Amino acid sequence: MTAAPGLAPIVCAIDDGYVEPLRTLMRSIAAAHGPAVGELRLVVLDQGLVPESAASIRRDAESLGLPVEIRPVPDADPGLPIGAWYSKAIYGRMSIPDVIEDEPRVLYLDVDVLVLADLRPLLVRDLGGHPIGAARDPICPLIGHGPGMPGWRALGLPRGRPYFNSGVMLLDLARIRGSRLFERAREFLAEHPDKVHFFDQDALNYAADGDWHRIESRWNTFAMSPRGPEYVHPCEDVNPLAGLIEDEKSAAVIHFAGRRKPWQEAYPASDLRDLYRRFQPSAQDAIRT
Numbered sequence: 001m002t003a004a005p006g007l008a009p010i011v012c013a014i015d016d017g018y019v020e021p022l023r024t025l026m027r028s029i030a031a032a033h034g035p036a037v038g039e040l041r042l043v044v045l046d047q048g049l050v051p052e053s054a055a056s057i058r059r060d061a062e063s064l065g066l067p068v069e070i071r072p073v074p075d076a077d078p079g080l081p082i083g084a085w086y087s088k089a090i091y092g093r094m095s096i097p098d099v100i101e102d103e104p105r106v107l108y109l110d111v112d113v114l115v116l117a118d119l120r121p122l123l124v125r126d127l128g129g130h131p132i133g134a135a136r137d138p139i140c141p142l143i144g145h146g147p148g149m150p151g152w153r154a155l156g157l158p159r160g161r162p163y164f165n166s167g168v169m170l171l172d173l174a175r176i177r178g179s180r181l182f183e184r185a186r187e188f189l190a191e192h193p194d195k196v197h198f199f200d201q202d203a204l205n206y207a208a209d210g211d212w213h214r215i216e217s218r219w220n221t222f223a224m225s226p227r228g229p230e231y232v233h234p235c236e237d238v239n240p241l242a243g244l245i246e247d248e249k250s251a252a253v254i255h256f257a258g259r260r261k262p263w264q265e266a267y268p269a270s271d272l273r274d275l276y277r278r279f280q281p282s283a284q285d286a287i288r289t
């Protein structure tokens with residue numbers, strides 16, 4: 001089935017450790033789109049999948065009716081000066097402008113998300129001439145108000161400038177290539193590894209230099225309610241925790257950002273964990289048998 005014109009493909013990047021989260025995400029995408037799922041396209045950037053993993057993704061794609069293409073990502077050049085800190089895992093998303101040469105725009109999604117609503121309004125969204133469309137980071141919405149870009153002062157960045165989360169990004173690839181945005185992000189990281197906290201996210205914010213289009217928080221809503229009482233919210237003054245928990249009710253994309261992941265045993269028992277588990281392949285296999 002061919003895609004409707006203008007719908008940007010969805011792009012995820014995984015190595016073999018993230019096959020299960022990707023398959024969970026694929027199930028949530030299918031459930032959120034019903035018969036329209038065939039209009040979407042998913043490009044999986046393969047950072048080292050064993051044949052069985054690729055086969056399981058293709059099998060799911062087929063049974064869900066979601067067109068999927070698996071595309072290998074070349075290994076990071078070990079000769080790059082950035083090799084010391086630049087892990088293979090983040091090379092996936094940083095390689096998108098190089099690896100995807102045949103699409104004008106893509107929607108990048110982390111695989112620690114669930115899709116809960118129709119993505120098509122986002123997939124046709126006009127970026128108003130900006131290279132990136134993204135939501136403000138819920139726990140670091142502004143530079144100097146959260147853990148992102150800890151070296152902002154030394155870098156001469158203005159405190160209070162909006163800061164985006166890189167887990168959901170609409171990318172205008174022609175503009176990104178034209179301004180060398182991702183290359184500049186890599187160069188920044190190579191030069192200032194001591195001034196960052198969220199490596200590639202800080203680097204992309206630095207390289208974008210404020211030139212990005214803000215999308216609504218419903219497209220990248222953090223799972224905040226499962227965080228236990230030990231959680232200390234770093235930006236209560238600009239983005240109160242109660243509001244973020246309220247946002248979960250209207251989320252189109254829920255993002256399990258942070259160290260603990262809902263596919264891990266230790267993830268706190270919560271409504272969002274239960275929701276996540278409903279989409280896991282193991283849960284659905286259990287229902288079928």
Ligand SMILES: [Mn+2]
Nearest residue numbers: 110112167257
């Ligand atoms: Mn994430």
